[in-house]
Amino acid sequence: MxxxxxxxxxxxxxxxxxxxxxxxxxxxxxxxxxxxxxxxxxxxxxxxxxxxxxxxxxxxxxxxxxxxxxxxxxxxxxxxxxxxxxxxxxxxxxxxxxxxxxxxxxxxxxxxxxxxxxxxxxxxxxxxxxxxxxxxxxxxxxxxxxxxxxxxxxxxxxxxxxxxxxxxxxxxxxxxxxxxxxxxxxxxxxxxxxxxxxxxxxxxxxxxxxxxxxxxxxxxxxxxxxxxxxxxxxxxxxxxKYYDEVFSARKEGYALYKELLGNLPGVSFQRCKVGVHNSSYFTVIFENEPTLLDVVQKLNDQNLYPRRYFYPSVNTFSKIVDYQPAPISEDISPRILALPLFWELGDEKIRRVVEIIAETLKK
Ligand SMILES: Cc1ncc(COP(=O)(O)O)c(C=O)c1O
The missing domain is CATH 3.40.640.10 (Type I PLP-dependent aspartate aminotransferase-like (Major domain))
Structure with missing residues (x-):
């Protein structure tokens, strides 16, 4: 493996x-x-x-x-x-x-x-x-x-x-x-x-x-x-000293994920409406939580570990806050997944992650 x-x-x-x-x-x-x-x-x-x-x-x-x-x-x-x-x-x-x-x-x-x-x-x-x-x-x-x-x-x-x-x-x-x-x-x-x-x-x-x-x-x-x-x-x-290199690598990785996943049915993405973001995370929003869980399992089977982030919505942490409703956050939080993205990740891994997501969504 x-x-x-x-x-x-x-x-x-x-x-x-x-x-x-x-x-x-x-x-x-x-x-x-x-x-x-x-x-x-x-x-x-x-x-x-x-x-x-x-x-x-x-x-x-x-x-x-x-x-x-x-x-x-x-x-x-x-x-x-x-x-x-x-x-x-x-x-x-x-x-x-x-x-x-x-x-x-x-x-x-x-x-x-x-x-x-x-x-x-x-x-x-x-x-x-x-x-x-x-x-x-x-x-x-x-x-x-x-x-x-x-x-x-x-x-x-x-x-x-x-x-x-x-x-x-x-x-x-x-x-x-x-x-x-x-x-x-x-x-x-x-x-x-x-x-x-x-x-x-x-x-x-x-x-x-x-x-x-x-x-x-x-x-x-x-x-x-x-x-x-x-x-x-x-x-x-x-x-x-390596800030610019790290920054561009994440930007390129982000762009590649977006190019490969952008037109896939059943997924949507965070949008930047003001200014320019730093491409430091790449997240995918699935239509429902079972699909996300299926994707996570298929990726894990191949030794790839994305992260559910941010999950759960913090307003639901009953040990630290009294519940106040936030329906949009509560709806998106169980459906959003951060995919691997870092300096030395490389295109091949990104293509592999996307392939697995696409195969899982086809079923
Ligand atoms: C949104 C947000 N705020 C605050 C923090 C806390 O930062 P630190 O881990 O450096 O204490 C984090 C950590 O990842 C974060 O994601």
Whole structure:
């Protein structure tokens, strides 16, 4: 049997390039506390993505929590049910309550036309998710937020490389929180970042990432430990050199899937209506769950492992939230499948995956 192919595989720079950077860490003995490599990574990412301010942190979940904390939010936060559980757990860990706004059935992002009906006198913010890197309708969301005096935090965990009007989508909202998790287009193993264009918020994020220390080392506010280590930053610096290659490989893989699956009856796809997405995930929506399960089984039989993502819809997680209906998210979630897509996947595997899907759908 051939080696298993999973939905994703971390992109890694050649090992010797990573160890070369690590030699400097061993020499300096600096492992953390906003060390030189973290600072370099922040600078390089800002330059690469055209961002004003990026604060590197431990992971994407902590980035969301720090964003809520920095904006001093207490109350209801309107968010998407079609997301990874971290979006909602971050809201809850910061003492806020998630309110679910259903999604647009084509973009799979929060439906901006449904936000206003959910606003109450307790609403403090909107936290939309750029699902699979497809940008949200940032203009509409900003207009609603302005009208009602709400903050906007984007869960941009998937969205490095996505753009709206030639600008990184991470530059929208009061703060965007992204992830550098192993599976993401750019990774540091574990890691994440808060992005803002507001220099006051930038300084605050830097302080609360580091126990609430100011530049003079005084504790001036209630912080936590959200620091990225030098070891992770070193991996990020090594990987960043390959960002363009990784980005184009995913784009080519995405385009090939779309070309081969695009006209197949019985499947539909997420649409990008605003800006340009980063092609970081390729998902297929089947007509019903039994078909999806059949496809998964046939792929697994050939040692191919796609992932049900996002499944189930987070508003149905009875252990963490009280149920609030979101019929579109609940309808799509059991029918959507993320297919293998990563740097070194190659066309042959993509063709094989498509062949199996096409054969299964014919039956
Ligand atoms: C939409 C979304 N938000 C938040 C996160 C959390 O990011 P991290 O794994 O870096 O904590 C993820 C993780 O995959 C995610 O998919």
């Amino acid at each position: 051939t080696k298993a192919t999973y939905v994703t595989k971390p992109s890694l720079a050649p090992l010797h390039e990573y160890t070369k950077i690590l030699e400097g860490v061993w020499e300096s003995g600096i492992l953390t506390h906003n060390g030189p490599l973290v600072q370099q990574l922040e600078k390089d990412l800002q330059a690469k993505l055209g961002l004003q301010h990026l604060v590197a942190v431990t992971n994407g979940t902590v980035a969301l929590q720090l964003a809520i904390k920095a904006l001093e939010l207490k109350g209801e936060i309107i968010t998407s049910p079609f997301t990874w559980v971290a979006t909602v757990s971050a809201i809850k860990w910061e003492g806020c309550s998630p309110v679910f706004c259903d999604i647009d059935p084509e973009t799979l992002n929060i439906d901006p036309d449904k936000i206003e009906a959910l606003i109450t006198d307790k609403t403090v913010a909107i936290m939309p998710v750029h699902v699979f890197g497809v940008p949200c309708d940032v203009d509409k969301i900003e207009a609603i937020a302005k009208k009602h005096g709400l903050k906007v935090i984007y869960d941009a965990a998937h969205a490095i490389g996505s753009k709206v009007e030639e600008k990184s989508v991470l530059d929208y909202g009061d703060i965007s929180a992204t992830s550098f998790h192993a599976t993401k287009l750019f990774n540091t193993g574990e890691g994440g970042g808060c992005i803002t264009t507001d220099s006051g918020l930038f300084e605050k994020l830097r302080r609360i990432r580091f126990f609430g220390h100011d530049a003079q080392g005084q504790i001036v506010e209630d912080g936590c430990n959200g620091k990225l280590t030098e070891i992770h930053a070193a991996l990020g610096l090594a990987n960043l």
